[in-house]
Amino acid sequence: MIPLLHYVLFSSALLLIGGYGVVRNRNAIVVLMSIEIMLTAANINFVAFAEFWHDMGGQVFALFVIAIAAAEVAIGLAILLSLYKQRDTIELDMLDLLRW
Amino acid sequence: MLEQAWLIPTFPIAAFLLIIVCGRFEPLRSKFVASGSWLALLGVGMSSAVSLLVAWEVFTGDHSPYEDTWTWFEGTTFSFEGGIYLDGLAALMLVVVGMVSFLVVMFSIGYMAEEGERRIRYYAEICLFVGVMHGLIIANSFLLLFIFWELVGLCSYLLIGFWYEKPSAASAAKKAFLVTRVGDVFLLFGLVILFSTFGTLRYSELFADPAVLAEHATELKWATLCIFGGAVGKSAQFPLHVWLPDAMEGPSTVSALIHAATMVKAGVFLVARAYPLIVHSPDTALYIAVTGGFTAFIAASMALVMYDVKRVLAYSTISQLGYMFLALGTGAWAFAHAGGDAYAEAHGYTAGMFHLLNHAFFKALLFLGAGAVIHSVHTQDMREMGGLRKAMPFTSTTMGLAVLSIAGVPFFSGFWSKDEILAAVRHNGEVEPIFAVLWMMALATAGMTAFYMTRLWMMTFTGPINDKAHEAAAVMTVPLAILGVLAVVSGFAIFIGDGFASYVHYGYHTHQDNWVLLDHILTASGTHLSVAAAFSGIGLASLLYYWSPSQTERPDRARFILKNYPTAMLHRFLSERLYMARLFDWFGLRCWDVIAAACNRFDIVIIDGVVNSLADCSIHTGERIRRLHTGFTGHYAAYSLGGLGALVIMLRVVLPLIGWSP
Numbered sequence: 001m002i003p004l005l006h007y008v009l010f011s012s013a014l015l016l017i018g019g020y021g022v023v024r025n026r027n028a029i030v031v032l033m034s035i036e037i038m039l040t041a042a043n044i045n046f047v048a049f050a051e052f053w054h055d056m057g058g059q060v061f062a063l064f065v066i067a068i069a070a071a072e073v074a075i076g077l078a079i080l081l082s083l084y085k086q087r088d089t090i091e092l093d094m095l096d097l098l099r100w
Numbered sequence: 101m102l103e104q105a106w107l108i109p110t111f112p113i114a115a116f117l118l119i120i121v122c123g124r125f126e127p128l129r130s131k132f133v134a135s136g137s138w139l140a141l142l143g144v145g146m147s148s149a150v151s152l153l154v155a156w157e158v159f160t161g162d163h164s165p166y167e168d169t170w171t172w173f174e175g176t177t178f179s180f181e182g183g184i185y186l187d188g189l190a191a192l193m194l195v196v197v198g199m200v201s202f203l204v205v206m207f208s209i210g211y212m213a214e215e216g217e218r219r220i221r222y223y224a225e226i227c228l229f230v231g232v233m234h235g236l237i238i239a240n241s242f243l244l245l246f247i248f249w250e251l252v253g254l255c256s257y258l259l260i261g262f263w264y265e266k267p268s269a270a271s272a273a274k275k276a277f278l279v280t281r282v283g284d285v286f287l288l289f290g291l292v293i294l295f296s297t298f299g300t301l302r303y304s305e306l307f308a309d310p311a312v313l314a315e316h317a318t319e320l321k322w323a324t325l326c327i328f329g330g331a332v333g334k335s336a337q338f339p340l341h342v343w344l345p346d347a348m349e350g351p352s353t354v355s356a357l358i359h360a361a362t363m364v365k366a367g368v369f370l371v372a373r374a375y376p377l378i379v380h381s382p383d384t385a386l387y388i389a390v391t392g393g394f395t396a397f398i399a400a401s402m403a404l405v406m407y408d409v410k411r412v413l414a415y416s417t418i419s420q421l422g423y424m425f426l427a428l429g430t431g432a433w434a435f436a437h438a439g440g441d442a443y444a445e446a447h448g449y450t451a452g453m454f455h456l457l458n459h460a461f462f463k464a465l466l467f468l469g470a471g472a473v474i475h476s477v478h479t480q481d482m483r484e485m486g487g488l489r490k491a492m493p494f495t496s497t498t499m500g501l502a503v504l505s506i507a508g509v510p511f512f513s514g515f516w517s518k519d520e521i522l523a524a525v526r527h528n529g530e531v532e533p534i535f536a537v538l539w540m541m542a543l544a545t546a547g548m549t550a551f552y553m554t555r556l557w558m559m560t561f562t563g564p565i566n567d568k569a570h571e572a573a574a575v576m577t578v579p580l581a582i583l584g585v586l587a588v589v590s591g592f593a594i595f596i597g598d599g600f601a602s603y604v605h606y607g608y609h610t611h612q613d614n615w616v617l618l619d620h621i622l623t624a625s626g627t628h629l630s631v632a633a634a635f636s637g638i639g640l641a642s643l644l645y646y647w648s649p650s651q652t653e654r655p656d657r658a659r660f661i662l663k664n665y666p667t668a669m670l671h672r673f674l675s676e677r678l679y680m681a682r683l684f685d686w687f688g689l690r691c692w693d694v695i696a697a698a699c700n701r702f703d704i705v706i707i708d709g710v711v712n713s714l715a716d717c718s719i720h721t722g723e724r725i726r727r728l729h730t731g732f733t734g735h736y737a738a739y740s741l742g743g744l745g746a747l748v749i750m751l752r753v754v755l756p757l758i759g760w761s762p
Contacts, residue, residue, distance in 0.1 A: 023738045031733070092733045099731030 007048035014041035028083070028090040032076050039069045101150075101157045102166045105184045105238055108151045108194065112231030115143025116224050123220035137209045140223035144205045144230050148198035151234065155198075158191035159603050167240055167304050178299060185240035185303050188604040189372050192453055193237040193365070196460040199586070200361035201230040203579035207468050208353045210576035211475060222262060226357070229255035233362040237369065242291050242301040245373070249287065249334070249366060253280050256363045260350040269349035279343040283333015287370075290326030293319055294377075307376040320377055324384040327374050328391075335367025335421045338395040342681055344418055348410040348480075352471025355410060359417040360464035368424045368456055375449060375606050378432045385432035386534065389525075392425025393538035400548040404555075405675040408480050409470050412556050413463070416506065419545060420459050426542060427452030427521040430528050430535065435607055437531065446606040447527070451520035453604045454594065458513040461590050462505040465583035469499035472572040472580070473560060482556065486563035486647060486654065492571050496561040498584035503557045505587045507550035508634040513591030515634075518546060519627050520594075526626050546630050550637025555645045563647035563654065 014037055021034025043062045050058025084090050119136050158166070169183030205226060212219055232255060236248035254277075261273025295301055297319040298312070306313075313320060331337070336344035344364070348355055358364060371378065371388065378384050396419045403415035431448020472495045473488060474480055489496045505512040508519070522542055529536035571577070594600045595614045602609055621627055647655055661667045676682065 019737075019741050023734050023741065025734070031737075095733070096731030099729065 004048060004052050007044060011041040011044040011048070014038070014044065026091050026093050028080050028092055029077075031092065032073060032080070036069060036073065039065055101153050102184075102186060103168060104150065105154045105168070105186060108147045108154065108198075108238060109231045109235035111147035111150070112140075112143045112227040112234070115140055116227035116231060118143075119220060119224040119227065123224065136220050136223045137205075137212070140227050141202075141205050141209065143227050144202050147230065147234060148202040151194035151198035154186065155191035155194045158186050158188065163188065163603075165304065169240060169302075180243060181241065181302060182244055183240040184238045186238060189369070189453065190237050192457060192604050193369055194234070196365070196457055197230070197233050197237065197361045200460050200464045200583075201233075201357060203583055204353050204357045204361070204464060204468065205230075207356075207471070207576050207579040208351075210573040211353050211471055212351065213573075218262075222259075222351070225255055225258045225262075226354075229259065229357065229362050233366065236366055240303060242294065242303070242306075245370070246287065246291060249330070249370075250284065252363055252366055253277060253284065253334070256280075256347070256354075256358055259354040259358075260347045262350050262354065266349065272343075272346040272349040276343040276347050279340050280333040283330045283340055283367075286326045286328075286333070287330025290323045290330065293323040293326065297323070303373070310376070310380075313377065313380050317380060321381040321383055324374060324378045324381050325387065327377075328371060328384060328388055331367035331370045331425070332391065333367070334370070335364045335425070336418050337367075337391050337422060337425060338398060339680070341395060341399065341418050342677075342684060345411050345414040345677070348408070348414055352410065352467055352474060355413070356464045356467035356471065359413070359467060360460045364417060364421055365456060365460065368421060368428070368452065371425065371428050372449065372453060375428070375432060375446070378428075379435045379446070379606075382433055382436040385429050385436055386532075387429070389426050389429025389433060389538060390534065392422045392427070392429055393525075393541050394422070395419070396422030396426060396545045397541040400545045400552065402674050402677055403552040404548060405671055406552075407482050409473065409482050409485070409556060409560065410467075410480055412482075412552055413466050413470060416466075416549065416552065417459075417463060419549060420455070420463070420506070423518065423521055423542065423545070424452045424455050424459070426538060427455060427524060430521075430524050430538075431606065433532070433535075434524070434528055445608050445610065447601075448521070448524040449606040450601045450604055451517060451524050454600050455514075455517035455521055457593065458505065458517045458587075458590050461583055462502040462514060462587040465498060465502040465580065465587050466506070468576070468580055468583065469495050469502065472576055473569075475572060475576075476569040477566070482559040483654070485560045485566075487561075487566035487649065488569050489561040490565045491567060491569040492561075494571055494577050495580065496557075498580045498587075499561075500557060501584045502587050503553045505591075507553050507638055508546055508630060509550075509638070510631055511591070513587055513589070515631075516591035516594050516621070519621060519630055522546070522630050523624065523626050543629060543633055547633035547637040550634040551641045554638045554641035558641060558645035558647065562645075562649070564649055564652055 018034045018036075018038030018041060021037065022031050025031050025034060043065050046058040046062040046065070050056060050062075080090050083095075087094065089095075119139055123136060165185060165187040167183060167185050169181040172180045172182040174180075205223075208222070208226065212222055215222065229252070232248045232251035236245055236252060239245040239248060257273050257277040260276050261269050263269045264273070291301060294306070297316050298306055300306060333340045336342075344359075347358060350358075378388070399415045399418035399422060403412050403419065406412045406415060427448040429448070431446030431450070431452065434448065435446040473485065473492065476492060477485055477488070479485065501512070505514040508515045522539065525535055525539045525542055529539045572580075595618070597603075599612050599614060599617060601612065645655075661671055673679070
């Protein structure tokens with residue numbers, strides 16, 4: 001039996017890795033992938049706590065997160081596609097219209 | 101009939117509304133231009149008829165005031181009753197305003213015939229003017245009076261500025277409005293003092309108990325002084341007399357109305373109305389008398405040297421109003437000094453109001469006559485007139501009657517009232533030396549009045565015949581004729597019934613036999629003195645200014661005045677209007693400009709400074725803070741993750757440390 005602490009530490013590590021990826025990467029696709037990693041970290045927490053508390057709600061919630069993540073990726077990629085068509089780039093540094 | 105007295109102001113105001121509404125309505129407009137004048141005449145005529153009937157009823161009634169009220173609005177501790185208050189004073193004013201306004205409107209139909217569409221505005225304003233003046237007279241409280249008082253000021257502003265495209269007319273209208281406003285502020289102060297002291301402004305409640313009034317002598321003193329301040333502004337007394345001569349920029353008919361009936365008489369009426377308050381304050385009474393006497397003297401002296409025919413008349417109005425205030429103040433002082441004497445009577449009150457009646461007729465006549473002359477020769481400068489006697493026989497005769505009246509020639513109207521005033525002042529002079537001085541000034545004023553009025557008539561009507569001039573139309577000569585008759589006979593009102601004093605008096609009225617009164621007037625030494633003053637004035641003016649028809653050049657017998665240094669200086673001093681206008685201008689330009697400049701500096705440096713620094717502050721802060729918006733998605737993500745971390749640390753570490761648990 002793997003103790004709960006291991007799950008939590010693992011998911012925290014995933015979250016930090018994902019966060020680092022979001023903050024540091026310039027490529028929009030890599031940023032989307034990093035967000036997926038952060039969502040995975042959340043899912044691991046859900047499932048682990050569901051097992052720990054014997055509550056199926058956590059697992060159901062993880063399924064919802066997976067479905068929503070799929071939808072999010074679909075929309076995100078569509079946005080990136082039209083962005084690429086318009087601006088010829090998916091480098092986030094180039095997208096600075098709101099800069100001061 | 102008294103119950104219907106509310107109709108008196110209603111008719112002209114209704115005419116005003118009709119004229120102004122129909123005159124705006126395009127299809128009616130062109131037809132209405134001619135008929136508007138008749139509508140105005142109808143409105144004013146009906147109100148005049150009602151006011152004469154009401155006055156008749158008051159005079160033949162039992163002499164106790166009639167009051168009719170309705171609740172206007174109610175507060176928690178007081179309620180204001182609007183309504184009608186009719187006594188001998190109000191009835192007298194109704195007679196004066198009713199008759200004069202009707203005749204003036206009638207005269208206007210001829211006088212304003214060439215004015216085209218703007219007649220709509222003229223008649224509307226005239227109707228409103230007459231209506232609000234009637235309202236002022238029959239009001240039952242000082243508050244209602246104040247409302248009409250302001251409306252009268254508004255109407256005079258509109259009418260003085262009738263030819264508003266002329267800059268001088270526009271500025272004269274402004275001057276009249278602003279100068280009288282100085283007085284109005286005083287009046288308002290006075291009313292506030294009265295209300296806070298007695299809790300009411302209704303005449304019947306205020307005047308009800310003399311004992312209560314006597315207890316509040318100090319408050320009454322200030323209140324009556326302030327109320328008199330209002331009268332000083334409205335009736336153009338020193339030092340607020342400067343607006344009236346400039347008010348000549350309006351049409352002559354307006355001047356006639358302002359001088360004889362509606363505007364300046366309101367001040368005299370106000371003082372007479374506040375008489376029950378003033379008699380409790382001898383200081384105020386003395387102040388009124390001194391102001392009146394002084395104004396009468398200086399205004400008459402300035403009238404001596406003016407060449408503009410309407411300006412001479414304007415100064416003569418100021419002077420005659422001074423007489424009225426002198427009389428009212430004298431009467432109140434005498435009454436106050438009689439103490440609790442149950443048989444005390446304010447002779448000055450009767451004399452002042454009697455002079456108001458007579459003055460209304462002869463001054464209206466003088467202005468309308470001057471209007472007819474100006475209408476005919478198209479100038480107001482008397483030096484360019486002369487020789488109009490043949491061409492305008494009717495105008496010259498009626499104006500001659502008015503001149504004799506105002507000069508105080510025996511048996512003409514001005515003689516009786518001026519004599520009453522002089523007698524009252526002289527009577528006080530036996531007790532208080534100030535009144536003796538005032539009496540001498542008033543006597544000198546009588547002589548000067550005779551002089552300048554004769555001068556006016558001689559310069560206008562005598563001399564080589566001017567055949568380019570023409571007599572006025574019938575609609576103008578009829579009012580002149582009626583006023584001419586009134587100017588001669590109105591003085592005999594002193595003998596009507598039990599005498600004028602039995603209708604309009606303050607205090608106890610002793611019954612007097614008319615023959616005794618006549619005998620008394622004709623044999624008194626004061627009468628002989630004033631008649632001598634009048635005749636010497638007339639004689640001197642005739643000597644200096646008579647211009648025989650055979651001479652082509654105007655005789656220069658008055659030249660010596662300008663040739664000798666002292667008299668020339670005096671002449672200059674008087675024709676510069678005692679430098680009062682200059683003084684006011686200087687005050688405005690210099691003193692007031694300094695204050696205004698200081699205020700401007702304060703505004704720019706302090707007020708604008710604070711506002712601008714606040715704005716600069718936010719601009720600079722914003723300039724710094726907006727650097728946070730780098731536009732890089734990564735930075736925003738870092739901010740939100742950092743925020744999340746900070747939140748976690750806050751909730752899990754910092755707050756438990758300071759002893760707070762979620």
